[in-house]
Structure formats: C-alpha cells, structure tokens
Amino acid sequence: MTYTWHPTPDYLENSNVARLMRTLGVTTADELRARSVADIGAFWDVVVRDLGITFREPYSEVVDVSRGIADPEWFVGGSLNVFDVCLARWADETPDAAAVVHESEGGDVRVLTFAELADQVARAGAGLRARGIVKGDAVAIYLPMTPEAVVATYAIASIGAMVVPLFSGFAPTAIASRLRDAGAKAVITADGTIRRGKAVAMQPQLEEALISCPGVDVVVVVDNLGDGKVGEAEVAWSELLATEPDLEAEPTSASDVLLLAYTSGTTGRPKGAVHTHAGFLTKVASEVAYGFDLRPGRTFCWITDMGWIMGPLSIIGTHACGGTLLLYEGSPDVPDVDRLWRLVERHSVSMLGVSPTLIRTLRAVGNELPAADLSSIRILGSTGEPWDPESYEWLAREVFDGRVPIINFSGGTEVGGSFLCPYPVEEIRSCSLGGPALGMDVDVVDDEAHPLRGSVGELVCRQPWPAMTRGVWRDDARYREAYWSTFPGLWRHGDYALVDEQGGWFILGRSDDVMNVAGKRVAPAEIESVLAVDPAVAESAVIGVPDPAKGEALWAFWVGRPDREDDDTVGQRLRSLVATEIGKPFAPSHVVRVEQLPKTRSAKILRRAVRAAVLGTDPGDLSGAENPGAVEEIRAQVRGLR
Structure with a gap:
C-alpha cells in the first residue's frame, strides 16, 4: 500500500503554517495556495508581518510590475x-540562545550564541x-x-x-x-x-x-x-x-x-x-x-555546502x-552510515534535510534501522532530485514510523527557494512535492503553453515572487533567453513535471534529461524508480542515447549493493522489470553495472555527464562534481558498446 502522511492535531493546530492559515481565514493548504497567488502583493505583505520582518524604512508598495513580469520591484521604497x-x-x-552549532568530522563541537x-x-x-x-x-x-x-x-x-x-x-x-x-x-x-x-x-x-x-x-x-x-x-x-x-x-x-x-x-x-x-x-x-x-x-x-543555494538558505x-543552525563539516557516512542519525540525537535536531541519494546509500547497507534516538525530529526536508518510492517509504514508514512528514521541495538557485512544496498540515503522498509553494503561481504546460494534467510537461511560473533572480549578473540578454524566451510572459524553469489525476505534483528531471522513446516522453526518474525495486540495485541513472528506430534508446547504469550478484543475471532481470512495469519499448538497450555514478557533493546524479561519457562528448562543467573521475571510468567501460 502506497504511503501517505496524515497530519496530526499538533501540526494542524500549532504549526507556523496553521497560524498563517488562521490569519488568512482559510482551512486547507489548497485554499491557502489559492489565496497566496490571487493577490501576490497582499499575500507577501501578510507574510512579512506574520514572520516579524521589520523594515528600517517601510515600503510604500509590496510589488511593482510596471516594467513587466520579468522586471518586478519588490518592497518599493523600503x-x-x-x-x-x-x-x-x-x-x-x-x-544566550545557540545561533550556530558546528560539528567536525572528527567530532569536535563549537557553539556560538546569538x-x-x-x-x-x-x-x-x-x-x-x-x-x-x-x-x-x-x-x-x-x-x-x-x-x-x-x-x-x-x-x-x-x-x-x-x-x-x-x-x-x-x-x-x-x-x-x-x-x-x-x-x-x-x-x-x-x-x-x-x-x-x-x-x-x-x-x-x-x-x-x-x-x-x-x-x-x-x-x-x-x-x-x-x-x-x-x-x-x-x-x-x-x-x-x-x-x-x-x-x-x-x-x-x-x-x-x-x-x-x-x-x-x-x-x-x-x-x-x-x-x-x-x-x-x-x-x-x-x-x-x-x-x-x-x-x-x-x-x-x-547537509550542504555554501556553493549550493541550500547553504545561504539554511543560514x-x-x-x-x-x-539554531547545526553545521556538519565532512561526509555524513563517516565513520559509518549511523553518523547522520547520531548527529540528530546528539544535537536534538528538529528539521533534518537529506537527499534521496543519501537515503539510498544508507538503505543499501542492509535496511537496518538506526539505533539512535530520533524523537527530536519534527520535519524531514528533501530537495535536489526525484525520489524512488522504496527509499522514500523506508525513511517515512520504517525509520520514522509514519510520525514525521517529508517536506520534499523543488526550486533552484535562481528561484531563491522552492517552486513546489508540501506542508505539514496536508496529506502528502509518497514522493510527492505536494503542490505549488506559497506565493508561487506555477503550472505544467505543453509545448504550446496550454495547461497539462496527467501527462509530462514543462514547469512554468505565471507571476513573480520576492526571491526571483533580478537577472543574470552583467548579462541581461542571457537572463531573458534562459527563462523568458520559450513561453512569452511565463518563466520556464527547465524542469519537466507532472500533475497526476489525483492532483499530486512530481518533478521528473531537467528538460534536457527527459528522453523521447518512440514518440513518448519519459523521465529518468520513472525508470529509475522501477530499477530501485530490485534488491541488487543501490542506485541508478538512466539516459537516452540516439537510436535510428526509437529516436532514443534507454541505457541504464546501476551501482550494486554489497552482496555481489552476477551482472548479466541482474541486467536481464532489470530489463524485464522495466518492460513489465513501464512497457516493452522502454526496456533498456544496455544495462551496465558501474562502481560509482558522477554526483555533486549535494548528491545529485549528473546524468548529462553519464550521457556524455557514452556519446564521447564534452560533459560540460564538472567543477561542482564530488567524483569527476567517475565520468572517465564510465567512458572506458562503455567503449565499444555503441
């Protein structure tokens, strides 16, 4: 049975978002979302007051869009x-309250009060x-x-x-x-x-x-x-x-x-x-x-870095x-995979941010539940990449016994936060992003900018928000080309998304990661979620490779769990699994076991780099990669397969 978070009376009555709902006179999260975009100026004015954000000089107007949606002015005159x-x-x-607590990989702790x-x-x-x-x-x-x-x-x-x-x-x-x-x-x-x-x-x-x-x-x-x-x-x-x-x-x-x-x-x-x-x-x-x-x-x-937007956002x-901000300097699985859980117990963490890849790594060692006391956790956060149901539900149902919501949100550096976000006062289905974040007038559209429901489309935003980048530094033309040129008057973020028949929102990957197999768009996350079911697979990456018959053929790369099984046997099983769950046209042409997948330090898998390794092309900017050597390893391993 698919896991769903059901809010408890504590979240419904005592959470910050419940307080905001009472202020605005709404009773559900979806009503709150609708109110937040009906009049964005009025909504953000309420947020400023609710959170006690004090301006030295008050603003005369919350937002001015007289220069157009791409050039808003927020908190005018403030x-x-x-x-x-x-x-x-x-x-x-x-x-005297703790503002910053820091723990090094060696276990040393420093504290700074406000x-x-x-x-x-x-x-x-x-x-x-x-x-x-x-x-x-x-x-x-x-x-x-x-x-x-x-x-x-x-x-x-x-x-x-x-x-x-x-x-x-x-x-x-x-x-x-x-x-x-x-x-x-x-x-x-x-x-x-x-x-x-x-x-x-x-x-x-x-x-x-x-x-x-x-x-x-x-x-x-x-x-x-x-x-x-x-x-x-x-x-x-x-x-x-x-x-x-x-x-x-x-x-x-x-x-x-x-x-x-x-x-x-x-x-x-x-x-x-x-x-x-x-x-x-x-x-x-x-x-x-x-x-x-x-x-x-x-x-x-x-667990993040100053170079990712989550660093400044966290601070x-x-x-x-x-x-109180808890900083951890080092790798969260050193000396072992229980390090993260001990960190929570030692510092009574209330909100813990994780990545799907990190949880897959922790789960891969044998599905053993943490021995640490995790009772301080109220919220789990997640961002950066799609979840697979098995890892999501292991974390939510097994590790936390269904008592903690996973706030799986999605946005970006230029967004300054999230486009999509669930809230602890609503039911949250497995792997879902809930719906639009507050104040974010987002939609999923087809190539003609018509709204889509039940099929994959482009994620867009119809109105500005306070942290929308004011541009690309010293390159206004690049700003307009990157975000405003595809759909006039709509911010195009470059993500493919899906709103399913039940109203659940899901990010399926970057637009340039999405594959077209025999005329049908399929996102890597759809295939990777199927592969994650197999007990031999710790993590995987799926890419599209040009194919004269299908347009694109799927190649699947997988990292195994510690108990090694014959690669050919697993490969045949994975092809059959995808054919059964998704359809025969989507069965991977090649299933390749690798020792590691290239990732950023925030644990995003760099699928474009994997694809470049297969095609023998330039993988682009790998300056943010944790393990750039993985690209050359894959390049050497697949040589001769095409």
Whole structure:
C-alpha cells in the first residue's frame, strides 16, 4: 500500500503554517495556495508581518510590475539589511540562545550564541571596511560549512557588500571564472577542511586561481586545519576579528544586492543569479517557517555546502526564524552510515534535510534501522532530485514510523527557494512535492503553453515572487533567453513535471534529461524508480542515447549493493522489470553495472555527464562534481558498446 502522511492535531493546530492559515481565514493548504497567488502583493505583505520582518524604512508598495513580469520591484521604497532581521533582533531578545552549532568530522563541537555571533559579525564587517571593502563590492566565500562561513555571510551583508558563495570543492579554474565574473574585491577562505578523514587543501587552490584575478585586493584566511600559513599579502581571520566592532549595519534598500549565487551550466560560463536583501530574506524565511516549521528553540540541519543555494538558505532562513543552525563539516557516512542519525540525537535536531541519494546509500547497507534516538525530529526536508518510492517509504514508514512528514521541495538557485512544496498540515503522498509553494503561481504546460494534467510537461511560473533572480549578473540578454524566451510572459524553469489525476505534483528531471522513446516522453526518474525495486540495485541513472528506430534508446547504469550478484543475471532481470512495469519499448538497450555514478557533493546524479561519457562528448562543467573521475571510468567501460 502506497504511503501517505496524515497530519496530526499538533501540526494542524500549532504549526507556523496553521497560524498563517488562521490569519488568512482559510482551512486547507489548497485554499491557502489559492489565496497566496490571487493577490501576490497582499499575500507577501501578510507574510512579512506574520514572520516579524521589520523594515528600517517601510515600503510604500509590496510589488511593482510596471516594467513587466520579468522586471518586478519588490518592497518599493523600503530599506532593510538581513543583519537586522537575522541577528540584531535575536541578539537583543535571546542573546544566550545557540545561533550556530558546528560539528567536525572528527567530532569536535563549537557553539556560538546569538550575542557571540553578532559580535563576531560586527568585528569581521569592521575589519573588511578597514581594508577598503565598501557597499556594493563583491566578496567571495570559499569555505567549508564552519561557523566562519556564517560569520562571513552576515559580515559581508552588514556592510552592504555582495556575498559570492563558492563550492568548497572547486578547483582553481572554477574559482577564477566566478571571481572574475563577479568582479570580486575580496575572498574569505580556509587553509583546508577534513573530508573522509583526509585533509583537503583549499588555500593553495585559491592562490592558483588568484593568478588570473588581479581585481582581488583582500584575501582572508581561516586557520581551520590548525597549521595554516598566512602570506604577506593575506590577512588572518583572527586578525580580522581583532578589529573594534562596528555594531551598526549599513543602510541597504530592499532591492540592494545581497547575494550572487552561481549556477553551473552544461555549456558556457556559470550564471550569477542576483538576489536582494528583502526578496531573498522574505522567501527563505517563509520556506523555513511554513514548510519546515522552524521557530526559536528548534534546530535546523541540512547537509550542504555554501556553493549550493541550500547553504545561504539554511543560514538566513534559520536565523530569520530565530532557530539554531547545526553545521556538519565532512561526509555524513563517516565513520559509518549511523553518523547522520547520531548527529540528530546528539544535537536534538528538529528539521533534518537529506537527499534521496543519501537515503539510498544508507538503505543499501542492509535496511537496518538506526539505533539512535530520533524523537527530536519534527520535519524531514528533501530537495535536489526525484525520489524512488522504496527509499522514500523506508525513511517515512520504517525509520520514522509514519510520525514525521517529508517536506520534499523543488526550486533552484535562481528561484531563491522552492517552486513546489508540501506542508505539514496536508496529506502528502509518497514522493510527492505536494503542490505549488506559497506565493508561487506555477503550472505544467505543453509545448504550446496550454495547461497539462496527467501527462509530462514543462514547469512554468505565471507571476513573480520576492526571491526571483533580478537577472543574470552583467548579462541581461542571457537572463531573458534562459527563462523568458520559450513561453512569452511565463518563466520556464527547465524542469519537466507532472500533475497526476489525483492532483499530486512530481518533478521528473531537467528538460534536457527527459528522453523521447518512440514518440513518448519519459523521465529518468520513472525508470529509475522501477530499477530501485530490485534488491541488487543501490542506485541508478538512466539516459537516452540516439537510436535510428526509437529516436532514443534507454541505457541504464546501476551501482550494486554489497552482496555481489552476477551482472548479466541482474541486467536481464532489470530489463524485464522495466518492460513489465513501464512497457516493452522502454526496456533498456544496455544495462551496465558501474562502481560509482558522477554526483555533486549535494548528491545529485549528473546524468548529462553519464550521457556524455557514452556519446564521447564534452560533459560540460564538472567543477561542482564530488567524483569527476567517475565520468572517465564510465567512458572506458562503455567503449565499444555503441
């Protein structure tokens, strides 16, 4: 029987989203969704007031679309700095409450209260000002998930500079391209980090990148490994914090740039998504409050990186709600797969963010249930890729005994949060994204922009939202081409989605991942969910390869569980399984066992890279890959199959 979450009286009465529903006089989540897009200005005004987001100068109008849907102005005339809302407020109201808790892979724990965090931010901000960094300058953060990353984020924002977060695993070329595009004046880095028990150098990577970045004037180095060396032209983090604190944040307007969040594409240079103080703050605060039900006294933990949008979202969203942010620096399965669960127990985590791939990895070791006490968990979060039912239901039904909702949401870097999101006050079917996120007027359409139900189509949005990117940094033409050129007047996100006959919403993958087999679109997730049923399969990736008869033929790549079974036997079984469950035309032409699939550090499988390995083409930007060597392994393994 398919699993469905049924909300308990506690969520229906005491959750943050239930409070919002009472304020708006609605009784169901779908009524709330409808109200949120009937008048977007009125809705976001209510959200600002409900969450206690205080503007230094009040706005005269919530949203102005006089320049068109692609160029909205939010919170017109208002002024606000995220430092005021996320730190100054709580440093005054709850100074001794934990703002940041950090655990290293080695088990060391550090804690910063709101008062301590605000003090360090004021010192770091003053230190940057003293070194010539001013409002409007771009400052990059090339750090692991440590308290210094949080301090740096708020310090940069507090002086009105722009935060440019970089993936902590980037190589020099990827770092340099983003620093040059952003016009960065400063970089805050660490000597390195520990991952899987090994020291991973970061400072040398940056130093190599800076050879081609003459515009960077200031480099600050955090001694994270304990043996960092600061060069003559560099500044020690400890020296920055020794600056006399400047407790007054820079006045910033609602539309001043807070964040340049870079996305990686398959071709071309990375895109810098532009996010503002008021827009990004309001959207991520609403995500964390209403979807993840965070409030003061609760702890938010998402295993992520500063280079993914979930890094800034976790920081600013958690503190906008007055919660505690738990950072974990390292691999969540070291020394074993129980590490994640022990982290929850040790720090009484209220909201735990996971990825489907991570759960598949934990489940693959034998379906054993965690021994840790997980009673503190109220919400499970998920994003980044589609679920398979077996892993979703193992987590929901077996690990958490049906008592915790999975808030599986989907959006993106340029969205500044989610397009689709379920809420703990509604029934949530297995693997479902629930429905449109609040304030998001999304739809699924066909190639002619007509609404679709019951079949796969493009995910679009009909109205703007506060955290909608204000453009691609220094490239307005690219912004319009990327999001507004396919369907006039509609934001096209590049995801294929499905609204089924029961009204459930599902993301089925990127448009360029979706395959056309004998004239029928099929998403990788549809096939991979079938493969996941087989006990031999730990995880899989399905791609389409040009075929003269079908248009595209399916190739399936799978990683096995520890108990090895004959590959040919499993391959035949998997073909038969897909033929039975989906249809004979969709049976994979090739079923290939591999040792690993290429992934990002946030555990997204890079299917485009797998396809490139098969076709012998350029896999594109792999700077965010955890294991780029997997591409060449697959390339060597499939040589001769085509």
